[in-house]
Amino acid sequence: MQNCKTICHASALLAFAALMAACSKPARISAEIKGAPASEIVLFQQNVNRYDILDTVKTDDSGRFTYKLDIEKGNPDFVYIYRNGHKLASLLLSDGDRVTVSADTSGHYTVSGSAESEKLMEVERKYAEFAAVMDSLGKAVESAGEDSREVARLGGEMTRKYTDYYRQCVRYVMENSRSLTVVPVFYQTVGNSFYVFSQDTDALHFRNAADSLSQVYPDSKYVRALRQEADSRTRQLELRVRLQTAEQIGYPDIELPDVNGKKVKLSDVDSKAVLVFFWSPADAEQKMFNLDVLKDIYSAWHGKGLEIYQVAIATDKPAWERVVNAQGLEWINVCDGLGQNSPVIGQYNLRKLPSCFLIVDGTLSDRVISDAKSLRQALNDLL
Numbered sequence: 129m130q131n132c133k134t135i136c137h138a139s140a141l142l143a144f145a146a147l148m149a150a151c152s153k154p155a156r157i158s159a160e161i162k163g164a165p166a167s168e169i170v171l172f173q174q175n176v177n178r179y180d181i182l183d184t185v186k187t188d189d190s191g192r193f194t195y196k197l198d199i200e201k202g203n204p205d206f207v208y209i210y211r212n213g214h215k216l217a218s219l220l221l222s223d224g225d226r227v228t229v230s231a232d233t234s235g236h237y238t239v240s241g242s243a244e245s246e247k248l249m250e251v252e253r254k255y256a257e258f259a260a261v262m263d264s265l266g267k268a269v270e271s272a273g274e275d276s277r278e279v280a281r282l283g284g285e286m287t288r289k290y291t292d293y294y295r296q297c298v299r300y301v302m303e304n305s306r307s308l309t310v311v312p313v314f315y316q317t318v319g320n321s322f323y324v325f326s327q328d329t330d331a332l333h334f335r336n337a338a339d340s341l342s343q344v345y346p347d348s349k350y351v352r353a354l355r356q357e358a359d360s361r362t363r364q365l366e367l368r369v370r371l372q373t374a375e376q377i378g379y380p381d382i383e384l385p386d387v388n389g390k391k392v393k394l395s396d397v398d399s400k401a402v403l404v405f406f407w408s409p410a411d412a413e414q415k416m417f418n419l420d421v422l423k424d425i426y427s428a429w430h431g432k433g434l435e436i437y438q439v440a441i442a443t444d445k446p447a448w449e450r451v452v453n454a455q456g457l458e459w460i461n462v463c464d465g466l467g468q469n470s471p472v473i474g475q476y477n478l479r480k481l482p483s484c485f486l487i488v489d490g491t492l493s494d495r496v497i498s499d500a501k502s503l504r505q506a507l508n509d510l511l
Contacts, residue, residue, distance in 0.1 A: 134187045146209045150459050153224035154196040157207075158411065161191040162232045164211055169193060174206035199223040204244060204308055218252055220244040220308060231275050247309045251300070255316055258293045262286060262318055284493035294324055304338035311350050314357070331361035379404075379485070379492040380456055380475040384439065387449045392437075392462055394487075399509055400433030402487040403503075406478055409448045410442050418455050421500045425457055425507065432511045435459060441481060443467035486510065 161167065167187050172179040172238055175458065186203045199205050201223045209217040217229050217237040227245055233236035239245045265286045272278040298345065303405040314334060316324045325333065338355040344371050367380065382394040382404075405422070407414045436459035440448045445465040452461045464470050472478070476485065484503065486493040488510050495506045 146329065155199045155221040155223060155225040155227070157193075157195045157197075157209075157221075157227055157229060159195075159209065159220070159229040160233065161209075161216060162185055162230070163194075163209065164191045164233055165192070167211055169216075170210045171195065171197075172208040172210060173197075174208070174350075176349055179208065197221075199225070203345060206248075206308075206312075206350075211269075218245075218248050220248045230293055238498045239327055241332050244307060244309060247304070247307060248312070251313060254296070255313075258289070259318075261289055264293055264320070265289065282298060283393070290318060296498075297324055298333065301337055305337055306344050308345065308348070308459070309352060310337050310341075322358065328361070328365045331358060331365045333419075334358035334361055360479055362483055363474060367475070369394065382437070382439065382462070382472055382475070384460050384464050384472075386460065387452050392460055394437055397435050397437055397460065398433035400489060401429075401435070401507070403434065403436045403484055403507075404476075404487060405438045405482060405484045406441060407438065407474065407482040409442050409451045410444070411481070415451060415455070417482065417500075418457060421503070422459075423506065429507050429511055430459075432506065436510060437462070439463065439472055441467060441470055441473065 135440075137170070144347070159169075162167065164187055165386065166189055169185050169187060171182040171185065171390075173182040174180075182197065183195065185193050197207070199221050204222045206329050207219045207221055207230065209219070210444055211233060214233070215234060216231040216233070217236055217239065217324065219227060219229070219239065221227065221242060222244065225242045225245075227239055227241040229237060229239050236432050237249065239249050265282055269279055269282045297313050298317070301313055304310055314325050314337070318324060334354060335358040338358045340349060341348070341351045341354065365380045379394075383391050385391050394402070407417070409415065421437075425435070437453060438457070438459060438461045440461065440463035442463055443465055445458055445463055448461075466471075484497050486495060486497065486506060493510070495502075497503050497506055497511075
């Protein structure tokens with residue numbers, strides 16, 4: 129009996145030891161911020177597409193602080209050091225990392241003790257250099273005014289700088305396909321809105337990176353987000369291919385029932401321009417958009433050749449019909465009642481609602497329409 133108890137006790141100890149070995153060890157940050165004695169430092173932790181405040185600490189009279197945080201084993205996390213709203217350093221930490229950071233208040237920093245953080249530091253340094261060059265060239269274009277030759281020269285220089293940097297980024301993600309530092313590289317922008325990885329074929333780079341990273345970090349939220357982006361870009365690429373190979377019409381056709389149950393085909397709409405507008409009738413802001421924007425647009429441009437083909441993404445068709453009738457929407461309104469399972473979502477690679485596309489003279493326009501202002505400008509230019 130005693131032997132049995134001894135064996136059971138030993139087994140329990142072994143199990144506990146194995147559990148403790150599997151548990152992650154806290155990561156430790158030792159930092160010195162030059163020129164920031166007794167200052168408030170804010171630590172942020174990335175949560176896919178946003179920053180969450182991790183903690184607020186205060187430096188000592190020498191600008192130093194230490195901080196420990198738990199990182200899930202096998203799932204490195206991005207952590208950022210801020211002061212007065214300015215980023216001072218970026219880290220990619222794994223459990224048990226012991227990193228040393230030396231930074232100044234202008235955002236120049238060095239880091240040691242974490243190979244991934246050192247890689248991330250180099251990624252950010254090169255991106256900052258590229259952004260500074262592009263910003264300088266952009267200001268030079270503005271200063272050139274109406275000097276068309278100088279504007280053309282500067283534009284060519286900007287194109288060359290972008291192309292060179294894009295190739296560097298492609299090389300980096302291919303050579304570091306098992307490092308999470310490729311994730312921020314994929315989302316770098318030129319200015320505020322143009323992504324460095326903006327080509328349709330970049331879907332392949334997103335896909336390859338997601339496949340490689342999932343083998344190393346199968347549970348990482350960043351890898352899941354990268355996979356979703358890869359899927360979205362793949363659908364966009366497939367859409368572009370379908371458009372290029374379409375024989376009869378230059379856009380994915382839609383045939384859905386209107387409020388009277390009669391099916392209306394998009395390709396049968398005989399107008400110079402057709403605004404294909406996807407929306408949710410359950411959303412109050414989108415309902416107000418009908419009244420505040422679409423009604424005015426329809427009134428102003430319908431006589432000039434505009435028709436609106438409005439597609440509701442909804443499962444409650446009676447509620448949709450009530451909104452259409454109550455608001456007196458005169459244009460074409462259709463809905464299949466399938467909500468997020470509607471085939472049109474994949475056909476037009478819808479990533480958000482509302483979304484709209486312009487078909488002009490039978491061809492899908494490449495104009496980017498993101499709000500009421502850009503919509504009005506596009507219609508003004510085209511009609």
